[in-house]
Amino acid sequence: METRKVQITGGSTFTVSLPKEWATEIDLETGDTLHLFPRDRTLIIEPDRGDEFWDTEVDIDDFSKTQVRRTIQALYTTGFNRITLSASTDLSSNRRVISVTARNLIGLETFESTETQITLQSLLDSTTVSVEQSAIQLRQIALSMHEDAVTALLEQDGNLAEHIVEQDNQVDRLYAMISRHFQRSLVSLQETEELELDQSELYDYQTTARQLERVADHAEKIANLVTQFENPPSTNFAEEIEIKAEASRRIVEQATSTIIGEADIETAHNALDRRDDLTTELQNLERKLHNQDIPESHLIALMLDSLTRTAEYGGNIAETALQTAARERRL
Numbered sequence: 517m518e519t520r521k522v523q524i525t526g527g528s529t530f531t532v533s534l535p536k537e538w539a540t541e542i543d544l545e546t547g548d549t550l551h552l553f554p555r556d557r558t559l560i561i562e563p564d565r566g567d568e569f570w571d572t573e574v575d576i577d578d579f580s581k582t583q584v585r586r587t588i589q590a591l592y593t594t595g596f597n598r599i600t601l602s603a604s605t606d607l608s609s610n611r612r613v614i615s616v617t618a619r620n621l622i623g624l625e626t627f628e629s630t631e632t633q634i635t636l637q638s639l640l641d642s643t644t645v646s647v648e649q650s651a652i653q654l655r656q657i658a659l660s661m662h663e664d665a666v667t668a669l670l671e672q673d674g675n676l677a678e679h680i681v682e683q684d685n686q687v688d689r690l691y692a693m694i695s696r697h698f699q700r701s702l703v704s705l706q707e708t709e710e711l712e713l714d715q716s717e718l719y720d721y722q723t724t725a726r727q728l729e730r731v732a733d734h735a736e737k738i739a740n741l742v743t744q745f746e747n748p749p750s751t752n753f754a755e756e757i758e759i760k761a762e763a764s765r766r767i768v769e770q771a772t773s774t775i776i777g778e779a780d781i782e783t784a785h786n787a788l789d790r791r792d793d794l795t796t797e798l799q800n801l802e803r804k805l806h807n808q809d810i811p812e813s814h815l816i817a818l819m820l821d822s823l824t825r826t827a828e829y830g831g832n833i834a835e836t837a838l839q840t841a842a843r844e845r846r847l
Contacts, residue, residue, distance in 0.1 A: 534561075553705045555714070562705055569704075573600040581613045588617045592624055592638070593692055595700035595707075599636040606631055620685060622693045640693070642710035647697055647721050651728075651776050654690040657683060658728045659765050661735035662826065666761040668742050669819060670754045680739040687732040691725050698722035716843065723836045724775045727829040731768055734822040741815055749816055756801060757819065763794050764823045767830035774837035781841050784834040791831035798824045 520532045534544070542563050544550075549564040572591060576584050584601070591599045601607070601614060611634070618624045618636050627637035661680050668676040698718045700707040708714055713721075749757065770787040773779035802820050805813050841847050 570597040572596045585617045593695045597638045602633045658732040665735040665738035672748045677739040677742040684736045691729040694725040764826040771830040771833035784837040787834040791827045794827045
């Protein structure tokens with residue numbers, strides 16, 4: 517840490533010198549632009565990075581198709597705007613996986629293509645993106661998937677189950693985009709200015725989106741159980757499952773309303789209390805399942821586990837809300 521004394525020049529302008537070692541390290545020169553970000557009692561200084569900072573090139577000569585897909589996803593989520601994938605020979609064997617991966621990421625398009633290079637360009641503009649609306653949409657899709665998945669299993673509706681699996685891609689796209697903006701904000705505070713959110717708010721949205729993405733994953737898991745059942749659960753047991761499933765979704769809905777909405781901290785406490793109660797109820801239901809030797813109990817147990825996880829993910833969101841309130845001294 518270095519300290520500086522504030523001085524006044526011209527009778528009204530506050531000035532402070534920059535550490536020479538820092539200025540040299542970032543190649544700062546006379547006339548360069550610095551961005552100043554006032555944050556309460558803190559002032560953050562950031563050099564102008566330029567658009568080329570978000571450009572990158574990766575040699576994928578020895579990459580498998582899976583590695584190519586993972587690389588594109590990682591570079592997109594990290595925040596790069598222009599991604600060039602190159603090879604010493606022909607890229608034909610990887611063109612399809614590159615194209616499919618880009619289509620599954622919001623705003624990523626093929627900008628230029630040659631035999632040995634493909635450049636992907638992000639068309640996302642942070643000034644026009646609403647992270648909050650994206651998180652709201654993510655919640656709606658994830659909870660709708662969850663409700664439909666339970667219905668598909670209890671009614672043995674294979675067509676509905678297939679539709680749920682297809683919807684999971686929408687969730688992944690939204691989660692990747694929210695993560696992208698959060699990751700960019702860790703590197704450049706210009707991102708927070710354009711989004712009109714601070715880093716702590718972006719962290720809350722990213723954490724919430726991660727839990728909602730997991731809810732959707734378990735909805736897909738429940739939907740995939742449909743084809744494994746020879747017979748649907750009995751009516752009495754199905755009713756109990758339906759009630760517990762609705763309760764798990766309600767916990768998620770309550771918890772997210774404390775991050776995405778105007779709900780107070782008491783709502784977060786209620787969500788956590790309900791999570792604890794529901795977890796116990798689901799454990800009792802699973803014991804009942806095994807004690808009664810119900811057919812295909814192992815498949816029903818997998819579903820009950822997904823309901824437990826759903827409630828826990830809602831609890832994780834509620835805990836994030838409490839931590840935010842503690843940081844802001846609102847407890």
